[in-house]
Amino acid sequence: MTRSPLAWWRDPWRRPKVLIGVTAAYLVWSLLPVLIAVLFSFNNGKSRTSWQGFSMRWYWGDQTRSVWHDASLHAALVQTLKLGLITTAITVPLGVAFAIGMDRWRGRLPETANVVMLLSFVIPETLLAVALLFVITTIAVPFSLGTTAQVIGLVTFQLSYPAVLVRARLATIGRQYEEAAMDLGASPIGAVRRIILPMLMPAIFASTVLVFADVIDDFVLVRYLSGDSSTETTSVKIYNTARAAPTPALNALATLMLAAALLAVVIGFAAYRLLTRSDTASADRGIGAFAGEV
């Protein structure tokens, strides 16, 4: 069937070819470079640009420079996961309690605190990192640069994720379940513990995965607050060696982090679907709701 271009343009049901093209091109452009980098982590040679056969050499085969045998790469991986776990364990309870409190407590003070929380969400990370670095280097504070400082910085920067997600969820739940519980004799604390918290589980869960995946990718805060090379993470390692004669072991390290993040997200998403299985309060159970889209 041939049509004039004018008829094609006027047809309201035509396929949006231009938009399909742009979207496809964007996806290729955004994902292909990373896939190539992953591919070269399996290269049998030292080059990151010409393919010399498949091997696991840079993961554990090479006795000195593979991720498994090179102590510094190994340490970076451990430090990254350590920061991810500790930060998530502190951030999520702190943020959830903050969100529930802020949602119910009316007044000037919680309004201000909410604005401050949102500011901490959008402040350029470098500014926060430099400010915290100044605090630690110029004032006598009871902690020094290293894991503690990194965790403090990361918690501050990530606190808004659980807070924002939980508040959005509280808004969709409404007050009626809690009020019913209290009419039936529950105390306010009992209503929070037995009604609100279980209903918040999907949001709490989503923010746990989000915070973890975001922390293991963090660079700016972690680098400024690291102190010495023993607390450097994979991102910092990549930054330090990317321009200075790296081997595919660097790609292997990055690939492992990628796998860790994707695994966290896939498991998280599956569990999130399971949690919201019989859920009528959340209209959208798709992956969008899970990606911090509020």
Next chain:
Amino acid sequence: MAQDLAGIQGRQLTPDPAHSAQGRRARPGLWSLLAFPGIAWLCLFFLAPLYVVLAIVFGSVDPIYRTPVPVWNPLHWNASQFTYVTDRIFGSNAIFGPALLRTAAYVAVASLVCITIAFPVAYYVARLAGRRRGMLLALLIAPFWISYMMRMLAWVNLLADDGLVNKALSLDGLFSVHTEWLSGKATVVVLGLVYGYVPYMILPLYAGLDRLPQSALEAARDLGANRVSAFVRVVLPMCRTTIVASALLTCLPMLGDYYTNDLLSGSPRTAMVGNLINETVLTPGETGSAGAFVMIVLVVSLVPMLYYVRSTRKNELVAT
């Protein structure tokens, strides 16, 4: 729009829980107790450090060790370190001026390119993708879970002197192409910024376009608007807030970015204000300058930050 109105009306019709019988039983003490640890944390590790920056910028420097000496009392503040920096931005010896101008230009161009890419992609996936929407959304979100450094490393590999880009351009050795992409090319830095930050723009845009009521668009077409004018007069005005908010979410982190520049150029010819911060922050005696740069970026970004907060809180009110 109709949904939003219904939401607002519903909000006015239901009695304020704080004044209802049930509300009165919940003590406000419980809520403040729950919120307190978070508030304390933000005061200690977010607001206080920003004040420390001020105290250092307007403080003095130890004459022997060249370490900064913060001055806590604003009445005793001394502006010499701050004017030292402003003189080098605006004065006769303007060594920092070009980097600031460059930052503004790079961020502006990169944001424009981001919008040009992000809007069509978000529009297609949110409104026209149909069955493939879930899969496409997962692919759009994927860069979020890939570390920023890994994505930059991927481009460092591709753009290296013997990298795949040069190989492809030389048609696998047929011509000799030796473009040094990674030494001080402004285009590469701007494209690196676009590549790094465009996912952060697509997602909020997607959410905004997803909420756009189809009925409004259909009404516009029914009333005689053609494709273009329906887009310009209905779609664009209805998602103006979303566009501005998502542009801010990409601009703000770019203002503090130094690592993209370091990895993809590493040359002072493309240095941005983030690089100035990064270079001065650990140099003895220049801590005050680093603080001054931080303050300048903070002041510049405060207005967009507050705008973002205001637009989010307006959305919150409509949503509840």
